[in-house]
Amino acid sequence: MLQSxxxxxxxxxxxxxxxxxxxxxxxxxxxxxxxxxxxxxxxLILVAAGVLVATGHGTTPLFGGSFIVDPFARAMKLLTLTGxxxxxxxxYDYWREQGRIKFEFPVLVLxxxxxxxxxxxxHDLIALYVGLELQxxxxxxxxxxxxxxxxSSEAGLKYFVLGALSSGMLLYxxxxxxxxTGATEFGHIAAIVHDSGAxxxxxxxxxxxxxGFAFKISAVPFHMWTPDVYEGAPTPVTAFFxxxxxxxxxxxxxxxxxxxFPAIAPEWQxxxxxxxxxxxxxxxxxxIGQKNIKRLMAYSSISHMGYALVGLAAGSAEGVQGVIIxxxxxxxxxxxxxxxxxxxxxxxxxxxxxxxxxxxSRTSPLMAFMLAMLLFSLAxxxxxAGFFAKFYxxxxxxxxxxxxxxxxxxxxxxxxxxxYLRIVKLMYFDAPAxxxxxxxxxxxxxxxxxxxxxxxxxxxxAPLVTIADTAARSLF
Amino acid sequence: xxxxxxxxxxxxxxCVASGFMVIAVKNPVHAVLFLILAFFNAxxxxxxxxxxxxAMILIVVYVGAILVLFLFVVMMLDVDFAELKAGFLKxxxxxxxxxxxxxxxxxxxxxxxxxxxxxxxxxxxxxxVSNTAALGRILxxxxxxxxxxxxxxxxxxxxxxxxxxxxxxxxVKRQSVAAQxxxxxxxxxxxxxxxxxxxxx
Numbered sequence: 001m002l003q004s005x006x007x008x009x010x011x012x013x014x015x016x017x018x019x020x021x022x023x024x025x026x027x028x029x030x031x032x033x034x035x036x037x038x039x040x041x042x043x044l045i046l047v048a049a050g051v052l053v054a055t056g057h058g059t060t061p062l063f064g065g066s067f068i069v070d071p072f073a074r075a076m077k078l079l080t081l082t083g084x085x086x087x088x089x090x091x092y093d094y095w096r097e098q099g100r101i102k103f104e105f106p107v108l109v110l111x112x113x114x115x116x117x118x119x120x121x122x123h124d125l126i127a128l129y130v131g132l133e134l135q136x137x138x139x140x141x142x143x144x145x146x147x148x149x150x151x152s153s154e155a156g157l158k159y160f161v162l163g164a165l166s167s168g169m170l171l172y173x174x175x176x177x178x179x180x181t182g183a184t185e186f187g188h189i190a191a192i193v194h195d196s197g198a199x200x201x202x203x204x205x206x207x208x209x210x211x212g213f214a215f216k217i218s219a220v221p222f223h224m225w226t227p228d229v230y231e232g233a234p235t236p237v238t239a240f241f242x243x244x245x246x247x248x249x250x251x252x253x254x255x256x257x258x259x260x261f262p263a264i265a266p267e268w269q270x271x272x273x274x275x276x277x278x279x280x281x282x283x284x285x286x287x288i289g290q291k292n293i294k295r296l297m298a299y300s301s302i303s304h305m306g307y308a309l310v311g312l313a314a315g316s317a318e319g320v321q322g323v324i325i326x327x328x329x330x331x332x333x334x335x336x337x338x339x340x341x342x343x344x345x346x347x348x349x350x351x352x353x354x355x356x357x358x359x360x361s362r363t364s365p366l367m368a369f370m371l372a373m374l375l376f377s378l379a380x381x382x383x384x385a386g387f388f389a390k391f392y393x394x395x396x397x398x399x400x401x402x403x404x405x406x407x408x409x410x411x412x413x414x415x416x417x418x419x420y421l422r423i424v425k426l427m428y429f430d431a432p433a434x435x436x437x438x439x440x441x442x443x444x445x446x447x448x449x450x451x452x453x454x455x456x457x458x459x460x461x462a463p464l465v466t467i468a469d470t471a472a473r474s475l476f
Numbered sequence: 477x478x479x480x481x482x483x484x485x486x487x488x489x490x491c492v493a494s495g496f497m498v499i500a501v502k503n504p505v506h507a508v509l510f511l512i513l514a515f516f517n518a519x520x521x522x523x524x525x526x527x528x529x530x531a532m533i534l535i536v537v538y539v540g541a542i543l544v545l546f547l548f549v550v551m552m553l554d555v556d557f558a559e560l561k562a563g564f565l566k567x568x569x570x571x572x573x574x575x576x577x578x579x580x581x582x583x584x585x586x587x588x589x590x591x592x593x594x595x596x597x598x599x600x601x602x603x604x605v606s607n608t609a610a611l612g613r614i615l616x617x618x619x620x621x622x623x624x625x626x627x628x629x630x631x632x633x634x635x636x637x638x639x640x641x642x643x644x645x646x647x648v649k650r651q652s653v654a655a656q657x658x659x660x661x662x663x664x665x666x667x668x669x670x671x672x673x674x675x676x677x
Contacts, residue, residue, distance in 0.1 A: 017628060024635065063621040104639045111632050118625060130625045137629055141636035156640075 009060045009069050012049040012077065013117050019045035020110035027103030035101030039092055042106030046085035046113065053077045059474060065185045066124030072320075075471035076120045076251035079328055083243030084113045086335050086446055090342055091236030093440040097348065098146075105145060109240065112138035116248035123259060125174045125184040128252060132170070132216070136163050139245060143233045155232025162215070162225045170212025176205030177260075186260040194263040203267055209256065210271050216249035217305045218298075220278035230298035235350060238294055239338035242301050247327050250305070254312060254320060258475045265315045272313040277408055279306025284416040292352050293341055296419065297334070300378060303416055304330050310409050311393035314400035320472035321465070322392035328464055329389040329457065333377050336450030340371045343439040343447075354423060359432025367439060368427045370451040375424055377454045379417035385457035392465075484524055491517035504550045508543060515539050529608040 007014070023038050023045075059070040088109050095101040115135030122128040140163060144156020178184055180201040181192040193202065215222040230238045257268055283303020290296040308330070311322035344351050360368040377386035390413060397406040439447070457464075494513040501507050515538050522531035605613075615623050 021631075064618060067621055102639065104635055107635060108632065108639075111628060111635075114628065115625075126622050130622050130629070134625055134629050134632065137632045137636065141632070141639060144640055147640050 006060070006062055009056065009062060010067065010121075012052045012081075013114055013121075015045060015049045015052060016110050016114040016117065019048075020107050020114065023103065023110065024107045027107065035103045035105075036092070036096070038103040039088065039095070039101055039106045042110055043085050043088050045110060046081050046088065049113075049117075050078055050081040050085065053081065061123065063127075065187055066127040067118075067121050068123040069121055071474040072251070072255065072324075072471040073121045075324055075467055076247060076327075077117050079324075079331055080116050080120065080244050080247045080251075081113065083247060083331050083335065084109060084116070084240065087236060087240035087243050087338075089442055090239055090335075090339060090446055092442055094234065094236045094342055094350075097345070102145075105142065108138045108142050108145075112142070113244065116244055119248045119252040120255070122252060122255070123186045125178060125186075125189075128256065129167075129171060129174060132249075132252070133167065135245060135248065136167065136216075139163075139241065142237050142240070143229055145237060146234045149232075149234075151232040152234060155229045158232075159225055159229045166212050166215030166222065169208050169215075173205045173208025173210075173212060176201055176208065180205060186256070189260040190262060193261060198264040198267050202264070206261060206264070206268060207271065210253075210268065210275075213249060213253040213256070214275055217246055217253065217309075218302055219275040219305050219309060220282045220302065223279065223282065223302050226302055227295045227298040230301075231292055231294045231352075235294065235338070235342055235352075238297070239335065239342070242297060242334045242338065243331055246301065246305065247331065250308060250312075250323065250327060254323060255475070257312070258320070269313055269315050272309050273402070273405055276306045276309035276313055276405065277412075279303060279309065280409055280412040280416075281306075284412045287416070287419045290419070291354055293344070293354050293357075293423075294352055296354065297337065297341070300416075300420075301334070303412070304378075307390055307393055307409060307413070310397050310402075310405060313402060313405060314393075314396040316396060316400055317469075317472045317476050318399060319393070319396035320475055321468045322396040324468035324471055325392045325464060326389040328468070329377075329385045329454075332450045332453045333374050333386060336370065336374045336447050336454065337378070339443045339447040339450070340367060340374070343367065343436060343443050345437045346434060347437075354426065356433055357423060358426050358430040360427040360436075362432045363435040364439075367436075367447070370447050372424045372427060373451055373455055375420040379420040380413050381417070383458040385454040388457060388461060480524055484521070487517045487520040487524065490514075491521065505547065508547050508550055511546075512539050512543050515543070527607060529606075529611055532608075 019042075023041060026034070026041075027038055053074050056069060056074055059068070061068045088106060091105065092101070095105065112135050115131050115133070115138065118131030119128065119135060122131050140156055140160040143159045144153050146152035174184075177189065180199060181189045181196075183189050183192060196202070211222060215225075218226040230241065233241065257265075257272075261268055280303050283299050283301075283306055287296050287299035287303070290299060304326075308323050308326045311319040311326060313319070314322070341352075342350075344356060346356070357371075360371070373384060377384035380386045380390045390409070394406045394409055397403075397409070491514050494510045494517065497510040498507045498514065501510065515534055519531040519534045522528070522534065
């Protein structure tokens with residue numbers, strides 16, 4: 001009875017892993033004829049896992065504490081699963097236009113998502129690494145998924161080589177932490193660190209761990225791979241990269257820092273503050289010169305991760321709450337924007353130049369309006385959702401006494417607003433370019449829902465804020 | 477008492493000797509073969525220590541998989557080692573300096589090496605449990621959560637390799653056993669009656 005109860009706690013992970021293997025078998029058995037059906041089944045499995053996550057309650061550690069399910073894990077898992085499911089849904093029309101839907105794509109997405117859920121629940125250095133590697137390996141493959149395109153192969157290879165390097169740094173840090181504490185489980189590490197304080201070896205290990213995490217969330221100075229991979233990977237894959245793995249990696253960072261190293265918070269707060277400022281600044285300035293919208297979104301995601309890190313730098317429950325709210329809103333905005341990017345299709349080919357959006361307000365006014373709202377929200381203009389996202393993290397930073405960080409963040413968000421507004425200007429005030437092909441139904445639905453969320457968040461922010469609050473409190 | 481000692485010196489001596497030969501021989505294929513010999517001897521040392529699982533893993537994984545791969549690569553790439561060694565004398569001073577620095581550092585580390593008295597080296601005590609069984613017990617119970625996802629990672633690697641490299645070529649003639657067996661006399665041959673004096677045509 002006890003055993004079955006415990007397995008029920010990890011039902012979402014089991015559903016995803018077993019679902020992925022069933023899809024793989026189905027795909028092989030049906031001789032790859034039913035790629036479309038399998039893609040829909042993949043979405044269904046992700047939704048089922050989401051329902052299983054949502055029905056859980058309480059805090060349960062499993063396997064000697066290496067796997068933990070608490071409100072924080074549930075909130076982040078729900079967001080990650082949403083991101084993965086919507087990204088998979090949006091890929092449908094893209095692959096169909098490309099020709100055949102390869103059934104391996106949903107399989108790899110499901111396996112990557114399994115890894116992400118494991119990362120979110122990881123409460124042990126080994127569990128952390130295993131989850132991270134499962135996720136990363138599947139992502140390297142989907143980055144190179146369009147194997148006949150040189151850009152996609154280059155993106156996959158670049159991501160793989162740099163990802164392997166970052167995994168190496170993370171492992172080195174983990175081994176140092178293990179060496180200086182003698183434990184891999186976060187609870188034990190926290191107890192030992194509490195007694196020993198910040199020893200030099202421990203800080204060394206922490207720095208290397210943080211370097212590995214920063215790579216996965218693409219925080220400066222470990223962001224170099226992001227623009228190239230975003231540009232080279234097939235667009236639905238880019239949407240998936242921008243949505244799901246970022247959330248999982250951020251959750252992993254938050255959990256590791258608060259569960260294993262609460263005693264030396266001042267040490268890691270310095271690192272997080274640096275990462276936050278550097279990411280916000282680079283994201284804001286480097287995006288200005290971009291011509292390709294996918295590259296622009298890469299820099300945008302770098303700066304958004306910087307803003308989310310501001311909440312983490314605060315080092316309080318309020319800060320974590322801010323991070324969760326930020327990530328939820330970031331997810332909605334990113335998915336909506338990528339729905340628009342995926343709809344930028346003209347005579348059977350994707351276009352990625354920002355200039356191609358010129359005069360969109362006259363060729364398809366509704367899409368232009370939605371995209372403009374999403375861009376305003378990304379820039380953080382009230383009363384759209386993006387403003388509240390920034391508001392909560394900056395408020396937490398100010399309550400933690402980090403005035404410098406908050407002021408820098410606000411100033412840099414003004415710089416960042418420039419390149420978002422440039423696109424709005426293109427859409428509304430420039431001579432119209434040729435009309436895009438009509439938007440497929442799935443993309444329109446995603447754009448509608450995310451756009452409505454962004455526009456109307458200020459009407460009822462309470463549910464998200466409450467969930468984030470419960471989730472953040474479970475970490476302290 | 478003397479027999480294990482004898483075998484230890486046999487394995488250890490051969491291990492060091494073949495390790496030296498790996499870097500001394502000119503032919504890279506021979507070098508890989510010597511490496512295999514070194515691994516076999518290291519496996520023998522593990523057996524002497526009572527770690528038979530490690531010994532088997534060493535042979536299965538290193539010799540069975542990695543070194544065979546190595547051998548393939550060395551044989552197929554046809555690297556010109558003479559050319560690689562051409563600049564040997566030119567780079568000797570720099571290489572030697574770095575090597576000596578490393579040696580000195582190593583000596584310092586060894587000089588400062590203190591083992592805590594509580595951690596006396598000891599073989600795993602086997603109380604009716606071989607260490608393979610003991611490893612299995614802990615791997616499939618306490619660490620099952622880490623062990624199973626490792627299998628998933630390997631699955632991803634396999635799926636990924638197939639997705640990215642496998643190309644089904646059209647028009648390749650393949651043997652179809654079922655089709656061969658299903659052939660009947662009617663489909664397989666034709667009996668033609670030829671009138672005498674007239675050819676086929």
